[in-house]
Amino acid sequence: MLLIPCPWCGPRDEAEFHYGGQAHVAYPENPAALSDEEWARYLFFRDNPKGRFAERWNHTAGCRRWFNAVRNTATNEIEAREVTA
Amino acid sequence: MTSRRMTGWQGEPVRFRFDGRDYEGVRGDTLASALLANGVRTVAASPALGRPRGIYAAWTEEPNALVRYGVEPMAQATTLDLAEGLDATSLRGRGRLSEEPDTGRYDAVYAHCDVLVVGAGPAGIAAATAAAETGARVIIADDRPIAGGSLPDTAETVGGVPGAEWAAATLAALDDRPDVRVLSRTSVFGYYDDNHLVAVERRGVDAYSRERVWRIRARRVVLATGAHERPIAFAGNDRPGVMLAASARAYVNRHGVLPGERAVVFTTNDSAYAAARDLAAAGVEIAAIVDTRETAGPAPDGAEVLAGHVVTAVGGEEGVTSVTVSASDREDRDDREIEADLLLVSGGWNPLVHLFSQAGGELRHDDGIGSFVPGSVRQAVEVAGAARGVFTLAGCLEDGAAAGARAAEAAGFRVESVFETPGTPAEEPAAPAGHLWLVPSADYGTHFVDLQRDVTVADVMKATGAGLRSVEHVKRYTTAGTAHDQGKLSGVLTSAVVGHALGLPLADLGTTTFRAPYVPVGFATLAGRDRGALHDPVRTTSLHEWHVVYGAPFENVGQWKRPWYYPRAGEDMEAAVLRECHAVRTAVGAMDASTLGKIDVQGPDAAEFLDRIYTNMMSTLKVGAIRYGVMCRPDGMVFDDGTVIRLADDRFLVTTTTGNAAAVLDWMEEWLQTEWPQLRVYCTSVTEHWATVALAGPGSRDVLAGLAPGLAVDAASFPFMTWRDTEVAGLAARVCRISFSGELAYEINVNAWDGLALWEAVMGTGVVTPYGTETMHVLRAEKGYPIVGQDTDGTVTPADLGMDWVVSKKKPDFIGKRSFARADTSRPDRKHLVGLLPADAGRLLPEGAHLVETSTLPEPPVPTLGHVTSSYRSAVLDSTFALALVSGGRDRMGEVLYVPLGDEQVPVTVTSHILYDPEGARRDG
Secondary structure, eight states: EEEEEEETTEEEEEOOOOEEEEEEEOOSSSSGSEEEEHHHHHHHHHOOOOOOEEEEEOOTTTTOEEEEEEETTTTTEEEEEEEEE | OOOOOOOTTOOOOEEETTTTEEEEEEETTHHHHHHHHOOOOOOOOOOOTTOOOOOOOOSTTSSSSSEEETTTEEEEETTBBOTTTTEEOOOSSOOOOOOOOOOEEEEEEEEOOOOEEOOOOOHHHHHHHHHHHTOOOOEOOOOSSSSSSSHHHHHEEEEEEEEEHHHHHHHHHHHHHEEEEEEEEEEEEEEEGGGEEEEEEEOOOOOOEEEEEEEEEEEEEEEEEOEOOOOBBBBBTHHHHHEHHHHHHHHHHHHHHOOOOEEEEEETTTHHHHHHHHHHHHEEEEEEEEEEESSSOOOOOTTTEETEEEEEEEEEESSSSSEEEEETTTTSOEEEEEOOOOOEEEEEEOOOOHHHHTTOOOOOEETTTTEEEEEOOOEEEEEEEGGGGGHHHHHHHHHHHHHHHHHHHTTTOOOOOOOOOOOOOOOOOOOOOOOBBOOSSSTTBEEEEEEEEEEHHHHHHHHHHHTSHHHHHHHHHHOTSSTTTTTTTTTHHHOOOOOOOOHHOOOOOOOOOOSSSSOOOOOHHHHHTTTGGSSSOOOOOOTTHHHHHTTTOEEETTTEEEEOOOOTOOOOOOOOOOHHHHHHHSSSSEETTTSEEEEEEETTHHHHHHHHHHOOOOTTTTTTTTEEEEEOOOTTTTTEEEEEEEETTEEEEEEEGEEEHHHHHHHHHHHHTTTOOOOOOEEEEOOEEEEEEESSSTHHHHHHHOTTTTTSSTTTOOOBBBBEEEEEEEEEEEEOOSSSSSEEEEEEOOOOGGGGHHHHHHHHHHHHEOOOOOHHHOOOOOOOTTTTTTOOOSOOTTTTTTTTGGGSSSSSSOOOOGGSSSSSGGTTSSSSEEEEEETTOOOOOOOOOEEEESSSSOHHHHHHEEEEEEEEETTTEEEEEEEEEEEEEEGOOTTTEEETTTTTEEEEEEOOSSOOOOTHHHHHO
């Protein structure tokens, strides 16, 4: 059970959060301008590194806010976090 | 039967039954010690080979003595408290779950602390005391009824008093501190991320709850978990009467029980000599000490020491009667048979690194002790005492105190005074231990490495002979280490035997992965109170009591209980649903629709927001009007559907499917927070604020007119897809003219607390038939309205559902739009929603059944065209019918396809998914 540092509520049990996958995958500015391949990359392709990984979390059972955090996928250590927008 | 209890041992008598015979033990016994005291040697038969087995150890590492009692299917006799009237049966063969329900109560506790100490032996108690001295909040957990670790087993003294007394007094003093909690009979069984540890506290059958699960978050952890004595693999090492040396010592000192009369001791190290001395002092004759080392240790009086010897055979089928020993490395082996009924074994000590390893710690091989010790770790944990290979009492006390102080300091507390450890008797420095894992032999068929799985050295060699090199593979091939005890005794031994077979050092092989739980934990314990009605929250509407009184069975939709149908006397479900359907199609029916998700969406940018979320245009909706909408994921697949009501320029009420309400709210909040934070929109769940009654059927207008005299109900004044605020049955109400059945219909929304009054007023008209979710499903399916999640599965686009019309061509973008231009979403062989009419109008197709093209099944793999998503009997069609997702379905109208059911190929005709009133003539009544 990870202890996740919510920027608004402090460290809380992982069970209070929903995982949101890789961070910084922005919705394309103009989807219509993308090729099928570019659009497919946005839809289906995500990184899966061993090591540092920026990912999104939602404190669903708390403040319900989304935030980004950098987690080391090999050790589960959360190294940094940032508040979206 | 002769008592094996030491003369003068005091204890309140306790009567118990084992395998149908009556015995007597004393308070403080385990079932195992009481059986040994009664001279019972054979307590189990091995699961695979049926060999007789005896008690082998004295605590959780016991591999043999498994019993059943009460509802408990598998318990260790060595950890089971002897209670008056205990009736236990040996587990012969495999375990079997009790057929009686477990009526015990189980609880859960969440706790936080600065320092968690696992194990209350000398090291753990010293650590907890040192940490507590700094003012840190400390929890110390120990799995035994009497704390002190090995102290009650060895009868050593601490600070001039018996070790067990010192342990009890020191813990009592700790427990008196306000910031210290002492948990006894509590096994920490799992070590998870960020110092989250889980323990089970066994409080006994008389306690308010039998067991409690502790979920502890600790700033720092001190593992003082001790060590297990290691067995040696030799011929016949599974006979009843073979026992770990330190365990025999524990039976003598802890329980006053002599596990035999005449013993041979087989050892690689000095610790067994101390055991031999205690047994000799208690009255067990030590026939010989067989030491694998060439230099023997100091023997107790009268015992013969055979240095450089090994045990080569054990006599006695039902239990040890003799032990054959031989000089270990001489050509001319001079086998000698020694009469004995007890064979004590010590192959050295394995530090208990299970929790450390679960914490992500790396293990390191220690040549001195011939086993694995904790190495580096990233979690905030210290290891102290025997758990890291410190095997002297004084060493454990000092090591524990230092670890406790380090932990407290790391948790932010100041160590002001050094905790002075109490004195212990001088110990002779131990001679180096020898390392012998197995006694070489021509036949390894009874050299057991895992007693509980009946795995022998021969089995391990078969695995390595088959080419396996990894201990993980050997474990899975032989099953060694996979039993109830999770390889507590067999794990390291198996690795060593693999090393022996491959000629590799143990250090290179390592161990198999240590996983939670360290000790078995019941599912009932883990479930705690979350069982039966408390397993998941149950949501009911404000009309629920009425449905109960009128005998409706309930359908579970997410957490909601929805009335399924309302059977009249003598009706089964089929008859009730056909009657309800007929009533709605020909007269008027009412349904509790309160469970539909409702989200209030407001703010200056609400219209723009809904345009982006829905596939169709919402910003053009007029105040007072209603529009049906579909939401997709960016991949273009249908996610949810429902109606949108425009309440004001800047305010909408969105309805969702019953099961998806929370997911839709999450979805909206995600886009607002992460992609469109500039939009000024606020979403609030109002599902439970409203009670909703759907009134459907050609008679619904008259019923509504009677209940709402102030409302103009004619089709021109109150057209389809509009809403009105009015009074219904004297209650403030919002009436929406929408239909999920194709009939003239209204949804009447009132405050949740007025729901029952509204429903009773509707029923009070005497002309309205209540109907449940099954009838609602049939009616909507006749009209081809899909249910998201039943007729769709995350691979279905609006076009697949025949709903091109709901996808805006005008909006520049919305979630999913780009995906409708992908090649994949325009494939002609995509699965389309179609209707199916079975050739036999009485044949009800099972939902989930597959569809094939041919009347006889081809050889597998059979190409399937799709599957049935909904299937019902229809009153109005006079036939059964189904909805299905079928490859290229819209181009197959009129085609005959087949549903393979058992040996049958059931023919069905493909039709439009709209089977009833395709022109929509009934909508206005």
